[in-house]
Amino acid sequence: MPSMPRTIPAPTNGLFKDMEDDDNQRGPERDETDSFHQLVRHLVADGDSRAAKASRLARRTLAQMGAVR
Incomplete structure (x- = not known):
């Protein structure tokens, strides 16, 4: 029975792009x-x-900035 050589499928985006992804x-x-x-x-x-x-001094809280809730 004759055998066919198998090929490796190519990367979809190229090797570098696959590694980057x-x-x-x-x-x-x-x-x-x-x-x-x-x-x-x-x-x-x-x-x-x-x-x-x-x-x-840098204002650190809403109360220090004068915010009313």
Whole structure:
């Protein structure tokens, strides 16, 4: 009985695109979120220190901002 060679099916979007889609489905990686949180912490600390130098405190609650419920 003659046998036919089997071929591997081609990736649908190309190998690189398939790998990228798989990575995107996993979500952000730990080092990406850590660097983002580090940036935000730096910006908050900088803003707080600037407000303290100007003899002001940043408003933190709705009551401190004068909001009435």
